[in-house]
Amino acid sequence: KDGFLHYLDLGPQFKSFKKFTRRAVDKKLNTASLKNFKKEVNLEKDGKINDALKGGDLVLAQISKEPISTKGPRLSTEISLAGRYMVLMPFSDRVSISQKIDSAEEKSRLKKLIRSIKPHGFGVIVRTVAQGKKVAELDKDLKNLYKKWQGISKKLKDAQPNTRIHGELNKSSVILRDLLSAKFNSLHVNNSELQNELKEYLSIIAPDQEKIVKLHKKETPIFQEFNVTKQIKGAFGKNVTMKKGVYLVIEHTEALHVIDVNSGKKVDSKKNQEDNALSVNLEAAEEVARQLRLRDMGGIIVVDFIDMKQEKNRKLLTDKMKEFMSTDKAKHHVLPPTKFGLIQITRQRVKPEMNIDTQESCPMCSGKGKIDSSLLLVDQIETKLHNLSETTKGNIHISTHPFVASYINKKEGWFSSSISKEWSNKFDRRITISADERLHLLQYTVVK
Template sequence: MNRELIVRSSSQAVDFALLKDGKLTELHKEENSNDFSVGDIFLAKIRKPVTGLNAAFVNVGYEKDAFLHYHDLGPQLSSMLKFIKQVSTGKLKDYSLKNFPFETDIDKNGVITDVIKANQSLLVQIVKEPISTKGPRISSELSIAGRYLVMVPFSERVSVSQKIGSKEEKDRLKRLVKSIKPKGFGVIIRTVAEGQKVAELDKDLENLLAKWTAMCKKLYRAQTPSKVFVELNRASSILRDVFNDSFTGIHVDDATLYNEIKEYVAEIAPAKESIVKHYDSNVPIFEKFGIERQIKTSFGRTATMSKGAYLIIEHTEALHVVDVNSGNRSNKAKNQEDTALEVNLLAASEIARQLRLRDMGGIIVVDFIDMVKSQHRKKLFEHLRDEMKDDRAKHKILPPSKFGLIQITRQRVRPEMNIKTTEEDPNQTGKEVEAPIVLIDKITVDLEKLLKGPAKDNSITLNIHPFIAAYITKGFPSLRTKWFLEYKRWIKIQPRDAYTYLEYRFKNKDGKTIY
């Protein structure tokens, strides 16, 4: 399995596309104007505690106040407030916490007005970016993420990622981290730490401590609200979270960003530094790697799959609904049950991809094709769970209900990726139509059905608008030539002036429309 990260830079934003064997699996956008990214830490001011919500609204500098629930304060809130007060006034200049006396933990079922007051300053971290009309969601339980470790100040706990299966490896990592962990800091051992030596873990921990020290220095006489810690840029954070030996290329079209990423990769994986390449060509980088086409075909209300199957994805205020359709497909399955299983397994893989690609969060309800056999429903559930193992967002999948529905909850920390895939109708109807690039994919899918279906036609003519006909036949190798090489059949193209731009029909040798 080969993975590539493609980075496109513009004056307004930076786009990141993660490819797995050439297929688009994740798409991220980092806008230059976004000052409230997940992981950023602010010295904020309590605006108003609300007893009824057991929460407080906090001024972090955003146009809307951030929301801080009591359960997000963290047990060591009293210690943190004491630390902030001493550091901001200059009384405490040792930021290591080794000699800092901790206060008693707050009651986990307490009332917010008992522990914080209006106009009080405290450190908060963005855990969910502003979405729609809501301000950011924040937490006072701080954490600073590194490559292998996550450091948690005002704690002594050491925990290991549940994704590390071996108990022996978990015990080894815990033992190593406890031997190097500074007093006053807890540590979460990440999945990528599996198999790493103590030197690598210690280096990562030293980097995290340096970041903590730099943040604390900003607290002295800092105004509220102000940002005191900036999370890595999106490219570096993606690499930090997903980078492994399967990466074969990182392509960047901006020289400055290229140098930043190359420097970061050299730090976390020196042996892989050579895979970072500066892309310099007149062809846009997303077109070169086929990403634009995949974006057009993957976003929108309908997401197509192989052999004619497709998904309908609807969004409401409360949840997302996905409907699985077999389409007008032909297959070699013996019966309807086997067909349903085949389509459902295909759909499960595509749904897992779509959730990551669109960064859909909240409640997702999937209406799979009904299956009678319980073993088939179990197989589908296990397959969907396996497909979502690579999803970095926290999620939970419930088994199929009696109605064949599968419910998924998925963590939402950023606005959903929403890309417009329709374009203005070239026939000047005032409406919008699917992008022409999607049309070519549809024609190819329909052609495959005709050539590989049970009722194969020996002679097929594609009737289509002259502009599209020219696109299919011109150049070398032309699209028609590619069809010939794949299907071993020559398709006759018949331009039709009377057709609209996106209209097409397949006809047999008798001139009868067959699709």
């Protein structure tokens, strides 16, 4: 798809970038340094792109937003190189500090430090993770970014139109760069090449954590070993179940994303309807914030919470929603609920949302239809048992498909207990599971 370059994405230093690119391609530059490079005047904010660009012009562009649906990638000629602690901006002398760093003293320290070590003609945006870091760590990151700029300048000399000059790190390294913290104690991979790549990258950005990368050698698939498959199917399905029966229904459309909050059977008889609604909404708000980050949903998100009449409860919900969203690194804005209980959220979208098909081919129709993931059936039965335990007394008997009954009654080892036994202990009553061949794979009946 063709890329889209808006006038505002040219950047104020576009004329200098254009001059540098032209001279580099013509092999009239011998250095990547900007110390003696004569800058051009900044681009006017209210100009027209026809005044800045003409057909046949060579420009160095960077993809700032991935293709989404029918839209091609969005481009920018305001080049930026992201590192662990900072972002390097050629042709800009400005030093900016992350707004998430609250301490004025720390902001001042970082600004003075970066100004003293940054190369002439480059701007720097200091990231939140730079807080409290020593000059040696910051200087090392800055030098790595400058080496990337040198590589870009060198490749420009032999570059042809439509050529990729520089590529971002692979996805695994980008995740480490953006999320790595001292809390990480192990990182498991099932590929020796990836293990070596990550170790090499960690030796650069965090040498003391290089040993946390471990190669998974067991015959059991890595996702199965760490219960990832079940988590993916539970987290990315259309329905997201929470504790005590509360669940979300998530729908994606071309224009926006819609999330519906449902209380299920979570009703506390000791509370009135308003308090029950508030309790469910607060629980759902935390999961909504998590789902937005997990699926990387961007654009307009509309959340249909359960209606509440009291204004103080509406305000509390909005404040909590903002609090749960505060750890989200993507730019976002949370609007107060409407009179219908709808909360609108805008979230920065730079790539399509993560959408994983969590359905399996139905064994009852030879794969012609779809059913919910069988991995979630046990969780659904447990939720049903939880609801029954709060409203009824006595033993509970459940009939399921033979495959499911065998799984629930199976013991993993001599000293382990079956799922049905664990349920009996958890809900303090006898719970029995029997097989019924008349039931479909995901059907079950409950006898109280």
